[in-house]
Amino acid sequence: METDGISTHPSRRLFTIAAATTAASWIMTACGPKRLYEAPKDRLRAAIKEMEAKYSASHGKKVTVSDAGPIPGVEFAYALDISRCIGCRRCVYACVAENNQSRDPQIQWIRVMSMEKDKGVDFSHANAYYNPADVPEEGHFYVPVGCQHCENPPCTKVCPTGATWTERDGIVVIDYDWCIGCRYCMAACPYGARHFNWEEPKIPNEEFNPNTHYLGNRPRTKGVVEKCTFCIQRTRAGRYPACVEVCPVGARKFGNLLDKDSEIRYIIEHKRVLVLKEELNTVPRFFYFYAT
Amino acid sequence: MQHESPVNSIRLFGGFARGSLRLIMRGNRTYVLWLAFLATLIVSGILAYSNQVRTGLGLTAMRDQVSWGFYIGNFTFLVGVAAAAVVLVIPAYIYNWKPIREIVIYGELLAISAIMMCLMFVTVDIGRPDRFWHLIPPFGHLNFPSSILAWDVVVLNLYFVVNFVVATHILYRAFHGRHYIKRLVVPLVLLSIPMAVGIHTVTAFLYNGLAARPYWNSSILAPQFLASAFCSGPAILLIMIQVLRRFTRFEIQNEAIWKIAELMAYAMFLNLFLHGAEAFKEFYSNTQHTLYTRYWYFGLGSHHTLVPYAWTAVFCNLLAFGLFIVPKARRNFVTLNIGCLAIYAGVYIEKGMGLIIPGLTPDALGEIYEYYPTLTELRVAAGIFATGFLIFTLMLKVAVPISLGEFRDKEESLEVAELVETR
Amino acid sequence: MRNPSHDRKGVVFMRLFALGVLAGGVVLAVGASLAGDGAKPPSPPSETTAKIAPERLDVPAPPFSDGIFPCSNCHAGMPVDRTRRNLEAMHTDIVLKHDETHRWCLDCHDANNRDFLHLASGERVPFEESYRVCGQCHGEKLRDWRAGVHGRRTGNWNGAKGYLLCANCHNPHQPRFHALAPKPAPRPPSRTMQ
Numbered sequence: 001m002e003t004d005g006i007s008t009h010p011s012r013r014l015f016t017i018a019a020a021t022t023a024a025s026w027i028m029t030a031c032g033p034k035r036l037y038e039a040p041k042d043r044l045r046a047a048i049k050e051m052e053a054k055y056s057a058s059h060g061k062k063v064t065v066s067d068a069g070p071i072p073g074v075e076f077a078y079a080l081d082i083s084r085c086i087g088c089r090r091c092v093y094a095c096v097a098e099n100n101q102s103r104d105p106q107i108q109w110i111r112v113m114s115m116e117k118d119k120g121v122d123f124s125h126a127n128a129y130y131n132p133a134d135v136p137e138e139g140h141f142y143v144p145v146g147c148q149h150c151e152n153p154p155c156t157k158v159c160p161t162g163a164t165w166t167e168r169d170g171i172v173v174i175d176y177d178w179c180i181g182c183r184y185c186m187a188a189c190p191y192g193a194r195h196f197n198w199e200e201p202k203i204p205n206e207e208f209n210p211n212t213h214y215l216g217n218r219p220r221t222k223g224v225v226e227k228c229t230f231c232i233q234r235t236r237a238g239r240y241p242a243c244v245e246v247c248p249v250g251a252r253k254f255g256n257l258l259d260k261d262s263e264i265r266y267i268i269e270h271k272r273v274l275v276l277k278e279e280l281n282t283v284p285r286f287f288y289f290y291a292t
Numbered sequence: 293m294q295h296e297s298p299v300n301s302i303r304l305f306g307g308f309a310r311g312s313l314r315l316i317m318r319g320n321r322t323y324v325l326w327l328a329f330l331a332t333l334i335v336s337g338i339l340a341y342s343n344q345v346r347t348g349l350g351l352t353a354m355r356d357q358v359s360w361g362f363y364i365g366n367f368t369f370l371v372g373v374a375a376a377a378v379v380l381v382i383p384a385y386i387y388n389w390k391p392i393r394e395i396v397i398y399g400e401l402l403a404i405s406a407i408m409m410c411l412m413f414v415t416v417d418i419g420r421p422d423r424f425w426h427l428i429p430p431f432g433h434l435n436f437p438s439s440i441l442a443w444d445v446v447v448l449n450l451y452f453v454v455n456f457v458v459a460t461h462i463l464y465r466a467f468h469g470r471h472y473i474k475r476l477v478v479p480l481v482l483l484s485i486p487m488a489v490g491i492h493t494v495t496a497f498l499y500n501g502l503a504a505r506p507y508w509n510s511s512i513l514a515p516q517f518l519a520s521a522f523c524s525g526p527a528i529l530l531i532m533i534q535v536l537r538r539f540t541r542f543e544i545q546n547e548a549i550w551k552i553a554e555l556m557a558y559a560m561f562l563n564l565f566l567h568g569a570e571a572f573k574e575f576y577s578n579t580q581h582t583l584y585t586r587y588w589y590f591g592l593g594s595h596h597t598l599v600p601y602a603w604t605a606v607f608c609n610l611l612a613f614g615l616f617i618v619p620k621a622r623r624n625f626v627t628l629n630i631g632c633l634a635i636y637a638g639v640y641i642e643k644g645m646g647l648i649i650p651g652l653t654p655d656a657l658g659e660i661y662e663y664y665p666t667l668t669e670l671r672v673a674a675g676i677f678a679t680g681f682l683i684f685t686l687m688l689k690v691a692v693p694i695s696l697g698e699f700r701d702k703e704e705s706l707e708v709a710e711l712v713e714t715r
Numbered sequence: 716m717r718n719p720s721h722d723r724k725g726v727v728f729m730r731l732f733a734l735g736v737l738a739g740g741v742v743l744a745v746g747a748s749l750a751g752d753g754a755k756p757p758s759p760p761s762e763t764t765a766k767i768a769p770e771r772l773d774v775p776a777p778p779f780s781d782g783i784f785p786c787s788n789c790h791a792g793m794p795v796d797r798t799r800r801n802l803e804a805m806h807t808d809i810v811l812k813h814d815e816t817h818r819w820c821l822d823c824h825d826a827n828n829r830d831f832l833h834l835a836s837g838e839r840v841p842f843e844e845s846y847r848v849c850g851q852c853h854g855e856k857l858r859d860w861r862a863g864v865h866g867r868r869t870g871n872w873n874g875a876k877g878y879l880l881c882a883n884c885h886n887p888h889q890p891r892f893h894a895l896a897p898k899p900a901p902r903p904p905s906r907t908m909q
Contacts, residue, residue, distance in 0.1 A: 111657060128657065179419050180427070223349065
C-alpha cells in the first residue's frame with residue numbers, strides 16, 4: 001500500500017528510522033536506569049555514591065556501601081553440623097542484626113526447624129516455633145535453613161526481570177532496585193529462603209549496621225524480595241559470616257569450595273554430608289553434615 | 293481495493309468514535325443501573341488498591357508461607373476464560389458453521405476483556421507496580437526465554453493484540469458497511485487458535501515448572517487447565533448470549549447454544565477424568581507429596597478452611613457434567629443456565645484458590661498457614677472484575693448494533709439504533 | 716504481484732536491518748565488556764586462602780578461675796596424694812563428670828609441677844597446649860579442630876582464623892554442654908500485620 005508524496009525516498013526514510021532506533025537504544029542502554037547486574041563500573045560507582053548519601057541521611061549515621069566483587073578462584077560453600085546444632089537461634093538474631101532485616105514486620109533469613117529424631121530430616125514433621133525453657137529438647141534435633149545458594153537455582157531461573165542471579169563466587173544475590181516484587185522466585189524456592197517485604201521494613205537507627213554491600217545488607221524497601229547472601233559484605237572482605245562466628249556450639253562452617261585445604265573440603269572428604277531435597281537437583285552449596 | 297487518504301481515514305474514524313461515544317452514553321434504566329453498580333465496585337476497588345499501594349501487600353493475607361493468593365488465582369482463572377474464545381473460533385472460522393460464526397466476535401470481545409483483567413490482577417499482585425517497565429525491553433530486561441513468566445507476558449500481550457485487531461477490524465469495517473479484509477483476518481484468526489492454547493499452556497507451565505511445589509509439578513496440569521478453560525469461558529458466553537437475546541434485537545439460533553453446551557460437556561468430561569487420574573496417582577501412591585491434595589480435600593490436622601470450597605467445586609463440576617451430557621437437559625434453558633452457573637463456580641474455585649493455595653500449603657518447610665483473602669483483596673478483585681465487565685459491556689454496546697446493522701456511518705441509522713436501545 | 720522496485724526496497728531494507736543489528740551488537744558487546752569490568756573487584760592475592768593449621772596454634776589464654784594460677788603458689792610444698800577422694804579443703808566447686816570412673820585429677824594434671832598438664836607419655840604440656848592432652852582420647856576431634864572444623868570459628872576464612880582452646884567451650888571436668896535458653900521463636904504469620 002503506497003501513499004504518494006510521503007514515501008518518495010523509502011531508503012532514506014528507512015535509514016532515518018534505523019539510525020534513530022539504533023541511537024535511541026544506545027542512549028537507553030548507556031544512560032537509562034538499568035540492572036546493577038550489567039551496570040558499567042562508573043555507573044555502579046555513581047549509584048553507590050548516591051546510596052551512601054541516601055542511607056547516611058535516612059539512618060542518621062555514616063553508611064558505607066561496598067561494591068567488592070567476587071574473588072577469583074573462590075566459590076563459597078557452607079556446612080552445618082546437624083549433630084551439634086542445639087536450636088538456640090543465636091544465628092537467627094546475629095543474622096538479623098548484621099544484615100539489617102526488618103524488625104517489624106519481622107523478617108528472619110534463617111529458620112531453625114526442630115525435628116523429631118525418630119522421623120529424621122522430614123519437613124512435614126518440622127516445627128519452627130518451638131519455645132521450651134532450654135534447648136536441645138529431648139528426642140529432637142535441629143535443622144537451620146536459609147538460602148542454599150544452589151548451583152542450579154530454581155529462583156534465578158524464573159525471575160522475569162533478571163533481578164536475581166548467581167555471582168561468580170557462588171552467592172545468589174538480588175538487585176533490590178530492580179526487583180518488581182512478583183514473588184515468582186519465592187514460589188520456586190524449595191527451601192523457603194526468600195522473604196518478601198510485605199510492608200515498609202523498620203529497623204531502629206541505633207541497631208542499623210552501617211557496613212553494607214550493594215548486593216547484600218543495604219536497606220530494602222517494601223515490595224521487594226530479600227534473602228541470605230552469605231554475608232557478602234563480610235565474606236568478600238575475607239571474614240566469616242555472622243552466623244558462623246556467633247554459633248555457640250561451632251556447628252557452622254564456611255569456606256572456599258575450590259581450595260582443597262579449606263574447612264569445607266575437609267568436611268566433604270571426611271564427614272557424612274547431605275543436602276536438603278537432593279532429588280530436586282538444585283545442587284546446594286550448603287551442606288549439612290554429621291561430625292559425630 | 294479502495295484508495296484511502298489519511299485525511300479521509302481520520303474523518304471516517306472520527307465518525308465512528310463520535311457514534312460509539314453516543315451509543316455508550318445512552319441506554320435504558322437497566323443499563324444505567326448496571327453501569328452505576330460497576331462504577332461503585334470500581335471506586336471501592338481503587339480505594340482499596342490505593343490503600344494497598346500505600347501500606348504494602350501486608351494488607352492482603354499473603355505471607356512468606358503462602359506468597360501468592362486470591363489475585364494470582366483470579367489471574368489463572370481469567371486466562372482460561374480468555375483462551376476459551378477458541379471454542380467459538382474453531383467452528384466459526386475453520387468449519388464455517390454459520391450459527392456460531394454470528395457470535396464469534398463476542399467470544400473475541402470476551403477474550404479481550406478477560407486478558408485486560410488478567411493484566412490488572414498481575415499488576416495489583418506485584419510489590420513494586422511502579423517498576424512494571426523493568427519487564428519491557430529496551431528500557432527494562434525481560435528474562436526470556438528462561439522465565440516462564442516472561443513467556444506469559446509475551447503470549448498474553450500478543451493474544452490480546454491479535455484479538456483486539458481482529459475484533460475491532462471486523463467491527464470497524466462492518467460499521468462502514470464493508471467486509472473485513474480476508475488477508476488480514478484469516479491469518480490472525482488462524483494464529484489465535486494455537487495462541488489460545490498457548491496462553492493457557494504457558495500459564496500452566498508457570499506453575500508446572502516449579503519442582504519445589506509437588507502439587508503443581510504434575511504434567512497433567514496443562515491439559516487440565518485447557519479442559520477446565522473450555523468449560524468456564526463458554527459458560528460465561530452462553531449466559532451473555534441469552535442476555536443479549538433478551539435485551540436487543542439480536543438473534544441467535546438455539547443450535548449454536550446447544551452446540552456450545554455439547555462441547556462444554558466433553559470438555560468437562562475431560563476435566564473430571566484428568567482430576568480423577570491425578571487423584572488416583574496421589575492417593576494410591578500415597579507419598580509425602582499427597583499432603584497438598586489432602587490439604588485441599590480433607591484438611592491437615594486442625595487446618596481445613598478450604599475443604600468446603602473443594603467439595604463445592606467437585607459438586608458443581610459433577611452437576612454441570614450431568615446436566616450438559618444429557619441432551620434434554622442442555623436444551624432446557626433452566627437446567628442449561630443452572631449448569632452454566634455450576635461450571636462457572638466449580639471452575640472458578642478449582643482454578644483459583646484450589647490451584648494456588650494447596651500449591652503453597654504446606655509451605656516449602658512444611659508449615660501450614662491458612663490463607664483466605666482479606667477484605668482488601670476482595671474489594672480490589674471485585675473492582676477488577678467490574679472494570680472487566682465495564683469494558684465488555686461498553687464493547688457490546690457498540691458491537692451489537694454494528695452486527696445488527698443498526699449502527700452505520702450514516703447518521704440516520706444511528707437514530708434507529710437508539711430507538712431500539714431505549715425501548 | 717511482485718515488482719522489481721519492491722525487491723530493491725527489500726534488499727535495501729535488509730541491508731539496513733543488518734547494519735542496525737550490527738550496531739546493536741557492538742553496543743551490547745561494549746556494554747557487556749564494561750559490565751564485566753564493573754563486576755571485577757581489585758582482588759586480594761589468593762595465596763592467603765586457608766591452610767591446615769600448624770602444629771602449635773595461636774589460642775586465647777586458658778580460662779582459669781580468678782587467682783587460681785599459677786597452681787604452684789599453693790601446691791609447690793604440698794605432698795602428693797594420689798587417692799580418689801572427696802575434695803573438702805579446696806576445689807570443692809569441681810565435680811568430675813568426665814569418664815570419672817576411670818580418671819582422677821593427676822591423670823591430666825602433672826603431679827610434680829602443677830603449673831602443667833601431662834600426656835600419657837609423661838611429657839609435660841603447658842595449659843596453653845591443653846588440646847594435646849584432650850587429643851590423646853579425642854583424636855578425631857583434635858584433627859577436626861586443627862582443620863578448623865571442630866569448634867567455634869571466628870576471624871577470616873581466607874586469613875587468620877580464630878581458634879579457641881577446648882577448655883574455652885568445654886569445662887574439662889564436665890565437658891558436656893549445658894542446655895541453653897533459646898532466643899525467641901519467630902512470630903507466626905498472621906492475617907493482619909500488627
